[in-house]
Amino acid sequence: xxxxxxxxxxxxxxxxxxxxxxxxxxxxxxxxxxxxxxxxxxxxxxxxxxxxxxxxxxxxxxxxxxxxxxxxxxxxxxxxxxxxxxxxxxxxxxxxxxxxxxxxxxxxxxxxxxxxxxxxxxxxxxxxxxxxxxxxxxxxxxxxxxxxxxxxxxxxxxxxxxxxxxxxxxxxxxxxxxxxxxxxxxxxxxxxxxxxxxxxxxxxxxxxxxxxxxxxxxxxxxxxxxxxxxxxxxxxxxxxxxxxxxxxxxxxxxxxxxxxxxxxxxxxxxxxxxxxxxxxxxxxxxxxxxxxxxxxxxxxxxxxxxxxxxxxxxxxxxxxxxxxxxxxxxxxxxxxxxxxxxxxxxx
Ligand code: ATP
Numbered sequence: 001x002x003x004x005x006x007x008x009x010x011x012x013x014x015x016x017x018x019x020x021x022x023x024x025x026x027x028x029x030x031x032x033x034x035x036x037x038x039x040x041x042x043x044x045x046x047x048x049x050x051x052x053x054x055x056x057x058x059x060x061x062x063x064x065x066x067x068x069x070x071x072x073x074x075x076x077x078x079x080x081x082x083x084x085x086x087x088x089x090x091x092x093x094x095x096x097x098x099x100x101x102x103x104x105x106x107x108x109x110x111x112x113x114x115x116x117x118x119x120x121x122x123x124x125x126x127x128x129x130x131x132x133x134x135x136x137x138x139x140x141x142x143x144x145x146x147x148x149x150x151x152x153x154x155x156x157x158x159x160x161x162x163x164x165x166x167x168x169x170x171x172x173x174x175x176x177x178x179x180x181x182x183x184x185x186x187x188x189x190x191x192x193x194x195x196x197x198x199x200x201x202x203x204x205x206x207x208x209x210x211x212x213x214x215x216x217x218x219x220x221x222x223x224x225x226x227x228x229x230x231x232x233x234x235x236x237x238x239x240x241x242x243x244x245x246x247x248x249x250x251x252x253x254x255x256x257x258x259x260x261x262x263x264x265x266x267x268x269x270x271x272x273x274x275x276x277x278x279x280x281x282x283x284x285x286x287x288x289x290x291x292x293x294x295x296x297x298x299x300x301x302x303x304x305x306x307x308x309x310x311x312x313x314x315x316x317x318x319x320x321x322x323x324x325x326x327x328x329x330x331x332x333x334x335x336x337x338x339x340x341x342x343x344x345x346x347x
Pocket of ligand 1: 074091092093094102103104157158159160175242243244245285288289292
């Protein structure tokens with residue numbers, strides 16, 4: 001029995017199309033000429049108004065890849081049925097259709113009826129989503145959700161997208177995470193409650209290695225084989241080209257195309273190299289993401305509330321299935337519920 005608390009893959013052994021029902025469509029039409037709420041509409045993109053109106057509330061779940069953000073979002077949303085949270089994805093690779101196992105999208109049954117936006121919605125052929133595009137699309141989603149008197153929850157590991165959406169004054173083309181770049185802004189256009197799910201890097205890395213093996217067992221190899229077989233040239237499926245797994249395995253499939261006879265020893269060694277590269281790159285990604293989060297917390301002074309999930313992950317790694325869920329509940333979910341309750345009660 002797998003003790004993975006975030007079993008994103010248990011459903012993938014069955015064809016994915018059956019399980020990825022579309023989330024409610026985002027209203028991507030241009031803004032109405034006479035906005036429903038002119039004050040709120042005015043603040044969507046134009047910065048602070050002269051007499052600041054009340055900002056929309058937004059819960060933001062941050063954390064490195066694999067740290068349990070999706071799991072926490074569903075646990076939290078289920079505890080607040082009356083405020084009806086809706087999730088907006090902020091993982092720059094998961095916004096695209098396709099590669100559901102490789103990009104680790106939360107499977108439909110695990111979403112427990114909670115609406116998800118910008119998750120598997122965009123066509124990778126339309127090109128790479130820029131932070132400015134994300135600000136526009138996710139800004140529209142926040143507006144729509146809040147207009148329906150629900151609460152948006154931003155969930156995903158792409159800190160450049162999170163930053164682009166949240167800051168009051170966004171400058172396209174400026175990478176605030178680059179060394180020597182100007183500091184990320186601390187002035188935000190929403191009333192944000194930041195939850196940061198953190199796992200000590202050593203423990204997280206061990207978990208990530210295991211997760212890659214589980215993803216492969218769940219069909220990641222077959223998914224990538226199909227993807228690479230239909231990939232005509234480098235420009236094709238631009239948006240998904242950078243997903244961890246694609247560059248590593250497209251090299252492998254070029255050398256050893258499926259369906260042909262190969263030297264099994266050489267093929268096996270190349271396969272192991274590809275898997276190792278995926279594991280290394282995933283751990284590197286986690287490390288970079290934690291660095292960016294620390295920068296937002298430290299230099300930009302974003303008020304991130306850190307939830308330490310290290311013990312829960314240790315329990316997972318020691319295959320103690322009963323204990324991990326207790327620890328996760330006690331050390332991550334309960335403190336998050338408290339924080340969010342207080343945040344929602346504040347005027
Ligand atoms: P950057 O400044 O590098 O753009 P970022 O914070 O915007 O960073 P990240 O989410 O850290 O974006 O993603 C950086 C890279 O990590 C992606 O380009 C991709 O290679 C990989 N990556 C991120 N999320 C996923 C995912 N869900 N599946 C596969 N690869 C991913």
